Amino acid sequence: MIEVENITKVFNTQSGDHHALHEVSLSIQDGDIFGIIGMSGAGKSTLVRCLNLLEKPSSGKIVVDGTDITKLKGKDLRDYRQNISMIFQNFNLFSQKTVLENVIFPLLVAGKKDGAKQKGLELLDKVGLAEKADAYPSQLSGGQKQRVAIARALANDPCYILCDEATSALDTLTTNQILKLLRDIAANLGVTLIVITHSMDVVEKICNKVAVLDDGRIVESGSTKTVFSTPQEYITKQLLGQVRWDA
Amino acid sequence: MDIQAFLQEFGPLLGQGTLQSLVMIVIPTLLAYVIGLPLGVLLSITKKGGLKPLPVFNAILAWVINIGRSIPFIILMVAIIPLTNLIAGTAIGTQGAIFPLLVATIPFVARMVEQSIEEVDLGMVEASQAYGASLGQTIWHVIIPEALPSIIRGLSITMITLFGYSAIAGAIGAGGLGDIAIRYGYYRYNQSVMIASIVLSVILIQIIQTVCELLVVKIDKRNA
Numbered sequence: 001m002i003e004v005e006n007i008t009k010v011f012n013t014q015s016g017d018h019h020a021l022h023e024v025s026l027s028i029q030d031g032d033i034f035g036i037i038g039m040s041g042a043g044k045s046t047l048v049r050c051l052n053l054l055e056k057p058s059s060g061k062i063v064v065d066g067t068d069i070t071k072l073k074g075k076d077l078r079d080y081r082q083n084i085s086m087i088f089q090n091f092n093l094f095s096q097k098t099v100l101e102n103v104i105f106p107l108l109v110a111g112k113k114d115g116a117k118q119k120g121l122e123l124l125d126k127v128g129l130a131e132k133a134d135a136y137p138s139q140l141s142g143g144q145k146q147r148v149a150i151a152r153a154l155a156n157d158p159c160y161i162l163c164d165e166a167t168s169a170l171d172t173l174t175t176n177q178i179l180k181l182l183r184d185i186a187a188n189l190g191v192t193l194i195v196i197t198h199s200m201d202v203v204e205k206i207c208n209k210v211a212v213l214d215d216g217r218i219v220e221s222g223s224t225k226t227v228f229s230t231p232q233e234y235i236t237k238q239l240l241g242q243v244r245w246d247a
Numbered sequence: 248m249d250i251q252a253f254l255q256e257f258g259p260l261l262g263q264g265t266l267q268s269l270v271m272i273v274i275p276t277l278l279a280y281v282i283g284l285p286l287g288v289l290l291s292i293t294k295k296g297g298l299k300p301l302p303v304f305n306a307i308l309a310w311v312i313n314i315g316r317s318i319p320f321i322i323l324m325v326a327i328i329p330l331t332n333l334i335a336g337t338a339i340g341t342q343g344a345i346f347p348l349l350v351a352t353i354p355f356v357a358r359m360v361e362q363s364i365e366e367v368d369l370g371m372v373e374a375s376q377a378y379g380a381s382l383g384q385t386i387w388h389v390i391i392p393e394a395l396p397s398i399i400r401g402l403s404i405t406m407i408t409l410f411g412y413s414a415i416a417g418a419i420g421a422g423g424l425g426d427i428a429i430r431y432g433y434y435r436y437n438q439s440v441m442i443a444s445i446v447l448s449v450i451l452i453q454i455i456q457t458v459c460e461l462l463v464v465k466i467d468k469r470n471a
Contacts, residue, residue, distance in 0.1 A: 052377055078379040078380070078381060096396075105388070106378040
């Protein structure tokens with residue numbers, strides 16, 4: 001369970017302080033596929049990067065399974081990150097490593113070398129790419145790259161996976177395949193997914209809960225069904241396409 | 248003069264010169280990378296916004312490296328003669344040239360490596376961190392392998408720059424092809440020797456460049 005309590009993130013830029021997040025609070029239950037949706041620049045990526053401390057919140061707490069992770073450092077932080085994996089819009093596969101080497105990277109850095117290769121092959125099999133183990137990322141299509149990234153994200157058996165615009169660089173058909181894969185993984189392995197997206201389509205297809213982020217604030221949240229059927233905020237209606245596009 | 252007579256007279260000289268040039272390229276290069284590679288990594292990661300920002304340390308390191316880069320080689324070589332004597336036992340000949348060549352090359356290599364590392368996609372570095380890799384693991388398992396093709400391209404530039412420096416060192420008795428070209432071609436108007444040493448220089452540089460390029464093609468998996 002992840003409880004985000006009043007986190008604020010301020011970036012000190014040359015043109016003054018930029019508030020990327022304003023007192024954001026939300027609660028993610030185990031087993032959720034939790035969507036965080038918003039326009040570009042709403043603070044979605046900052047929020048998700050706070051969850052694994054790639055960004056440190058300026059204030060507030062993030063309590064994960066009883067521990068305030070904003071205080072974690074060094075080894076404790078690295079151990080925590082092995083439990084909260086991440087996939088990215090641009091896949092971020094290591095270009096000089098084979099597919100298999102990419103998948104077992106999290107195991108190697110965790111010092112779990114024994115049986116890593118076997119586990120990597122199993123994971124590749126799970127995402128349907130066993131035959132690509134010795135290929136390099138440059139030889140894969142976008143959808144295949146994201147499958148490899150998903151296999152890599154699963155290597156340490158994490159409880160949580162952060163998906164940062166995981167399908168935004170993919171075409172519709174590939175997006176659907178990746179979404180199905182993510183949904184099945186969440187169901188079969190009991191992994192909690194936090195899905196960052198600007199696409200209502202993604203939320204509608206796989207998320208059971210959703211929070212709408214606008215200008216660094218959560219303006220609306222709840223079950224996907226409720227938010228979609230009775231959107232309260234203008235921004236939500238906009239995202240849902242209920243506002244005339246040329247209004 | 249026919250070729251045979253030429254080779255008989257100058258072959259051993261040119262052979263020795265080529266060997267000396269090679270020694271003055273390869274040995275300082277190897278040693279310069281042993282020291283310059285970590286320095287380049289440090290320069291890059293301690294920058295503002297780097298993996299381990301240490302602005303004061305970074306400023307001092309950059310300053311020291313810039314000093315090394317700003318002294319023309321011929322002046323550096325002469326200025327550090329006492330130090331060269333102390334370390335190499337002599338400041339003349341090929342043996343005496345290695346240390347000043349090394350001193351001149353380290354800052355060069357550090358900057359080249361720094362640039363190669365800056366080219367690494369930040370997304371990969373971020374992924375490495377997100378999967379719980381430590382700073383050392385990220386450097387060793389991600390940054391260096393990803394930067395390696397570019398580092399090897401830099402290696403050929405380093406070696407070719409060193410060849411230029413070694414010719415300057417040749418002017419004060421370090422030997423090598425540059426030395427031969429100056430002594431025989433310039434001072435004694437022996438055009439054949441000058442041309443031969445130029446041809447050998449061209450061949451030497453072409454080999455270095457080609458080997459490095461082939462190596463890059465072999466190891467770079469981005470076009471696999």
